[in-house]
Amino acid sequence: MTKKEDRFTTFEKAAGKLNVASSPHLVDTAMTTRSMMIDVLISLAPVILMSVYVFHWYAVKQLLICIASCLAAEALFTRMRNKPFSLLDYSAVITGVIIAMSMPGTAPWFVSVIASFVGIGIGKSVFGGIGMNIFNPAMVGRAFVMIAFAGYLGASGYEDAGSLVDAITQATPMDIFKQSGVVPSLSVLFWGVTNGSLGETSAIACIIGGVYLCIRRTASWEIPLGVILTVAVLGGIQNIVSPDSGWTVLHHLFGGALLFGAFFIATDPVTSPLTPKGKFIFGAGVGAIIMLLRLFSGYPEGVMFAVLLMNALTPLINRWNVPKPLGEH
Amino acid sequence: MADQPTATERFIQGVLPENPVYRQLLGLCPVLAVSNNMKAAVTMAASVTFVLLCANVVTSLIRNLLKPHLRIVVFTLTIATFVTIADRILAAYLYQMSKTLGPYIPLIIVNCIIICRCEVCASKQSVFTAASDAIGQSLGFALALSSIAAIREILGTGMFFELRVLPAAWPDWVIMALPPGAFLTFGVMLAAINWISSNK
Amino acid sequence: MMMESRTREIKDSPGMWERIKKNSLVQGWLVLLLALFFGSALASVQLSLGPKIEMNKLNETLSKVPELVLGASRAHEMEAKNQELGIEPMTIEVNKNNKRVLYNVYKTTYNGEINGWVAKTSGQGYAGSIELLLGLDPGMELITGLFILDQKETPGLGNKIVTEQWRKQFINKPTKNRLIVVKDGADAVNEIDAITGATISSKSVSNIMNTAISDLKGQLISGQSSNR
Numbered sequence: 001m002t003k004k005e006d007r008f009t010t011f012e013k014a015a016g017k018l019n020v021a022s023s024p025h026l027v028d029t030a031m032t033t034r035s036m037m038i039d040v041l042i043s044l045a046p047v048i049l050m051s052v053y054v055f056h057w058y059a060v061k062q063l064l065i066c067i068a069s070c071l072a073a074e075a076l077f078t079r080m081r082n083k084p085f086s087l088l089d090y091s092a093v094i095t096g097v098i099i100a101m102s103m104p105g106t107a108p109w110f111v112s113v114i115a116s117f118v119g120i121g122i123g124k125s126v127f128g129g130i131g132m133n134i135f136n137p138a139m140v141g142r143a144f145v146m147i148a149f150a151g152y153l154g155a156s157g158y159e160d161a162g163s164l165v166d167a168i169t170q171a172t173p174m175d176i177f178k179q180s181g182v183v184p185s186l187s188v189l190f191w192g193v194t195n196g197s198l199g200e201t202s203a204i205a206c207i208i209g210g211v212y213l214c215i216r217r218t219a220s221w222e223i224p225l226g227v228i229l230t231v232a233v234l235g236g237i238q239n240i241v242s243p244d245s246g247w248t249v250l251h252h253l254f255g256g257a258l259l260f261g262a263f264f265i266a267t268d269p270v271t272s273p274l275t276p277k278g279k280f281i282f283g284a285g286v287g288a289i290i291m292l293l294r295l296f297s298g299y300p301e302g303v304m305f306a307v308l309l310m311n312a313l314t315p316l317i318n319r320w321n322v323p324k325p326l327g328e329h
Numbered sequence: 330m331a332d333q334p335t336a337t338e339r340f341i342q343g344v345l346p347e348n349p350v351y352r353q354l355l356g357l358c359p360v361l362a363v364s365n366n367m368k369a370a371v372t373m374a375a376s377v378t379f380v381l382l383c384a385n386v387v388t389s390l391i392r393n394l395l396k397p398h399l400r401i402v403v404f405t406l407t408i409a410t411f412v413t414i415a416d417r418i419l420a421a422y423l424y425q426m427s428k429t430l431g432p433y434i435p436l437i438i439v440n441c442i443i444i445c446r447c448e449v450c451a452s453k454q455s456v457f458t459a460a461s462d463a464i465g466q467s468l469g470f471a472l473a474l475s476s477i478a479a480i481r482e483i484l485g486t487g488m489f490f491e492l493r494v495l496p497a498a499w500p501d502w503v504i505m506a507l508p509p510g511a512f513l514t515f516g517v518m519l520a521a522i523n524w525i526s527s528n529k
Numbered sequence: 530m531m532m533e534s535r536t537r538e539i540k541d542s543p544g545m546w547e548r549i550k551k552n553s554l555v556q557g558w559l560v561l562l563l564a565l566f567f568g569s570a571l572a573s574v575q576l577s578l579g580p581k582i583e584m585n586k587l588n589e590t591l592s593k594v595p596e597l598v599l600g601a602s603r604a605h606e607m608e609a610k611n612q613e614l615g616i617e618p619m620t621i622e623v624n625k626n627n628k629r630v631l632y633n634v635y636k637t638t639y640n641g642e643i644n645g646w647v648a649k650t651s652g653q654g655y656a657g658s659i660e661l662l663l664g665l666d667p668g669m670e671l672i673t674g675l676f677i678l679d680q681k682e683t684p685g686l687g688n689k690i691v692t693e694q695w696r697k698q699f700i701n702k703p704t705k706n707r708l709i710v711v712k713d714g715a716d717a718v719n720e721i722d723a724i725t726g727a728t729i730s731s732k733s734v735s736n737i738m739n740t741a742i743s744d745l746k747g748q749l750i751s752g753q754s755s756n757r
Contacts, residue, residue, distance in 0.1 A: 080524065110500070122513065126520065148504035150686060150726045365684070394559050402560050410567040414574050421578040424585035428679070485684070506684035 033130070036269075037090035039218040043209035044097055044264065050205040051101060051198040058105030059198045063097065065109050069116035070096030077125035091130050095119055098138040098264060101199025102257065102304070104158040107145075111152050115141035135311045136271050139304050146304065158195055172196045174256045174300035183246035189254035199264075200257035210263025219267035222276050226283020227262035227290070228253060234291040258290065261303035271311045278321040285310045333454055336461040343465025349442045350473030351522050356442040360474055361511040363433050367490045370478035372426050374471035376415045376434055381443050382463040383411040388451035389459035395452055404447045405438075412438045442470060477514050481505045589678065590635070590649060590662065591616060597664030597674030598637045598645030600700070614639055621648075623744045632745060643667050648745055649678070652737035655729040657681035659690070663738055665704070669746050675699045675738070680730075687730030695724060695731075704742045708735040 051059040074092035078084070099115050119141025127133040146153045158172050170176075172195045173184040188194050192202020199206075213219040235252035239245075253259065266272065266286050273282050286306045293302025334342065349355045359377070363369045384407050388395075395403060416434045419427040427434065437443070446466055451459040482488060485505035487495035504510050549555055595604040595614045607614065615638035623630045633649040644667055651660040657680070664674030675696045682688045689695055698721055702708060706719040710732045715722045723731040 108500075114502075122517075126516075144504060147507065147509070148502040149500055150503060152500075154726050391559065391563075396556065396559070399557060399560055402557075403563060406560065406563055406567060410571060413571055417574050417578045417582065420585065421581040424582075424589070503684065503686065 033089045033091070036218050037094055039213065039216050040094050040264075041090065041097070043213040043216075043218070044094075044101070044199075046205040046208045047101060047199045047202070047260065047264075048097070050192055050202040054193055054201060055105040055198055059100075061109075062100040062103050062105060062107070062112055062198055065112045066100035066103070066116050067093055067096035069113045070099065070120055073117045073120035074125075077121055078129065081125065081129070083129060089130065092120060095124075095138045095141075098199075099141055101260065102138065102142050102197050102265075104153060104196075105198055106158060107149075107152050111145050111149050114148070115145040117141075118144040131270055133270055134314075136265060136268050136307055139265060139307050139311075142304055143308060158197075170195050172300070174294075177247055177251075177255075177300070183251065184255075186248075186250055186254065189251065197257055197260075200260045203254040203259050206259035206263055210259065213263060213267065219263065220269075220272070220276070220279050222279035223267045223272055223283040223286075224262040226280040226285075227258070227266060227287040228283075230284045230287025231258060231291055234288065238291070238295060252291070252294070256294070256301040257303040261286070261290075261307060265303065265307050266310070271314060273314050273317040273321065275318075275321045275323055278317045281317055281321070282310055282314065285313065333458075336455075336458040339450060339454075339458055339462035340465035343462060343467075344469045344472065348469040348473055349445075349466050350470060351519060353442075353445070355445060356440045356470060357515070358436060359433055359440065360477060360515060361508070363430055364474055364478040364481055364511055364514075365485065365506045366482045366488075367475060367478050368426065369429055370474045371471075372419070372423065373430065373433065374467070374474050376412075376419065377437055377440065377442070377470055378464070378467035379415050380408060380411045380437055381446060381467050382460060384408045384443055385446055385451040385459040385463035386456055388447045389454065389456045392452045392454075400448075400452060401444075404444050404452075408443050408447070409438050442466060477511070477518060480514050480518075481510050485510060590633075590647075593662055593676050594635050594637060594647045594664075597647050597662055597676055598666075600673065612639075614644075615641075621745060621748055623748055625744065630744065632741070634745065645673060646745075647674075648741050650737055650741040651679075652733060652740065654680055654733040655682055655687050655727070659730075659733055659737060661734065661737060663741055665742070665745075669742070670704060672699050672702045672704060672738070672742075675734075677734075682730045683727065686724065687727040689724045689727065690730050690734050695722075698722060699738070704746065707739045707743075710735050 048063065070092045096116060099112065099119055103112055103115070119137040123135055123137030123140030124130065124133045159170065173189060174196070176182050176184070184194065190203045192205060194201050210219070210224060214221040214224070231252055232249050235249040239248060262283070266283060273279050289306035289309055290302045293299055293305060343349070347353060350357065350360055359373050363373045384404070387407050388404060391403070412435060415437070419430070419434060446462060450462040479489065483494060484502045486501055487493060487499035505514065594616050595607065598614070599607065617636045617638065619634055619636065621632040621634050623632065635647040636643060637645045637647065646665040646669065648663045648665070649660070650663060651658050659677065660679040662676040662678060664672065666673050677691045680688060680690060682690060698715070703718060709720050710723045710728065711720045712723050712728060721731065721735050
């Protein structure tokens with residue numbers, strides 16, 4: 001116990017000396033975790049509505065399964081750690097919504113349940129619960145099932161030819177392009193009436209929700225800006241190098257999980273850097289890794305891996321970007 | 330040397346209270362590397378048992394001749410000899426298994442469990458105590474290795490000792506058969522054991 | 530007592546005994562003795578088990594050869610009738626871009642007539658190298674079999690290259706055209722179905738085979754006299 005206190009006091013001492021405040025830097029001190037989380041839920045509303053519109057009961061089913069299992073996992077693991085019940089801060093609900101929105105509608109129920117339990121358990125609880133985790137819990141859960149059940153979450157997992165829901169009968173635009181080079185129309189990607197992970201298809205829904213989050217200052221605008229700028233620049237270079245591929249910068253921005261990841265996943269305040277400059281570097285790193293994976297890897301999309309890799313670098317970015325106290329040089 | 334544990338104590342300590350893997354966190358290389366199926370895990374555990382038993386007995390026999398500054402050299406020499414013998418025997422009689430285990434049998438040479446037991450027990454205590462210590466520690470190692478291998482093989486392939494134990498509809502958790510599965514299983518098992526023992 | 534012996538030593542031969550005692554060779558007598566003993570133990574283990582290990586290595590390849598040339602059912606038939614295939618191992622040297630590549634090739638004969646070839650070859654897979662045996666008919670026109678000796682592909686995905694179900698589609702493919710891996714159902718004669726989720730492993734195997742076939746085809750047919 002004394003050891004723990006020691007560690008905290010040294011940390012606080014260091015924090016005090018270096019003038020690093022815990023992110024996010026809020027003007028309104030009354031803003032609690034809970035109200036922040038409610039903000040996030042409001043901002044996710046357009047994405048959720050759009051996914052229900054496009055995927056019908058597939059989206060409803062995934063949402064219900066993921067939220068229920070995330071709450072169950074949170075309850076179980078907090079009880080195991082003899083900590084007070086923390087369900088009311090909505091953080092588990094948000095993890096559940098983000099896992100659901102990053103899943104293919106066709107994924108079987110057990111995939112979503114395992115993703116939720118791994119996300120909350122290994123992604124968050126083992127590090128000490130909310131605020132202590134290194135990696136984005138939702139992405140930890142999704143990465144686990146992505147590798148465990150490649151068949152359900154890989155390219156072919158998104159399609160179900162016999163489905164009554166139109167979108168699910170086709171391959172995702174990212175896969176079609178990766179495999180046969182056919183470019184979908186921009187309006188399809190913008191409005192989102194196409195196949196893909198539940199929340200990623202509609203660019204406009206992500207933009208509306210994301211802008212709301214940034215205006216409310218619940219998310220730091222530097223991160224999505226860094227992601228989008230880097231993807232735009234690298235996508236532009238890619239266009240110049242191979243002009244006839246047809247997959248333009250706007251396709252890169254509106255396609256796949258890029259906007260959803262930039263606004264809702266990368267902006268998680270716990271796992272992203274503290275300073276504005278650090279945040280921008282973080283966003284740019286996410287964007288660069290996404291483009292690297294999209295262009296050169298076997299995977300059609302790389303938002304999840306990009307966010308996880310940059311999460312790992314967050315402590316380093318924080319160390320490089322310690323703001324200098326006034327008067328020192 | 331009156332306060333040294335007896336042979337029985339050594340044996341019991343090795344199995345659970347001082348389990349080499351879950352309590353001392355030694356010998357993790359084979360635990361992580363060859364635990365994705367039971368057959369490989371059992372072969373590895375048997376090889377470690379052979380090497381540990383032989384090394385402990387030989388070390389204990391020559392314990393009065395050891396000079397403090399040369400003891401590590403003698404331990405290494407002894408261990409390396411028995412590891413090479415184990416490796417050759419596997420290659421001669423279990424060729425396929427020897428290929429599957431690849432470099433991990435020769436790597437027993439650097440497995441800390443063995444040099445640790447030579448140092449802690451065999452170089453100070455009688456042959457009988459050293460042998461019972463070796464068997465206890467090997468049993469503990471085998472228990473830990475096969476517990477992880479059982480979880481990984483059953484979840485990852487739905488099989489146990491290559492026999493199907495879960496229905497064919499079982500969706501294989503491919504990640505459990507891959508290296509990350511070893512780290513995750515080991516971490517979760519360690520946490521579970523610490524949690525249980527702290528709640529006692 | 531201690532003092533006494535010390536003084537006597539110094540009196541007898543000043544410093545001599547001390548120097549011998551401190552000499553590293555004398556200090557390490559136990560190490561040297563053990564090394565000698567363990568060394569001879571290892572030598573005897575190697576002497577007694579070495580031939581058996583060599584046999585294991587050879588058998589691993591040789592036991593597969595009949596099946597790769599004749600197909601599983603005919604190989605079993607021959608075994609049941611106690612007939613044996615003549616297997617003649619040889620090393621084929623191929624010059625490629627001024628680089629020498631060596632292939633282990635087995636020529637199989639039955640009643641004095643050549644009835645097939647088996648080549649051992651390897652190449653880069655998705656994770657680590659893949660080593661395989663490739664069976665060809667006497668004229669090297671058709672592939673008669675494929676066996677994966679060693680691979681480190683992803684369990685559950687890439688390692689399905691060892692399954693008979695996947696390997697059997699190579700049988701009776703003509704060697705005239707390069708093998709091509711396709712994802713959406715093979716229809717042309719030289720097309721191979723990829724394993725779902727493991728296109729790279731599938732491509733690696735067919736590329737290794739393509740290289741071996743193009744390297745060996747001319748060599749074996751034209752240069753049979755150069756066989757050693």
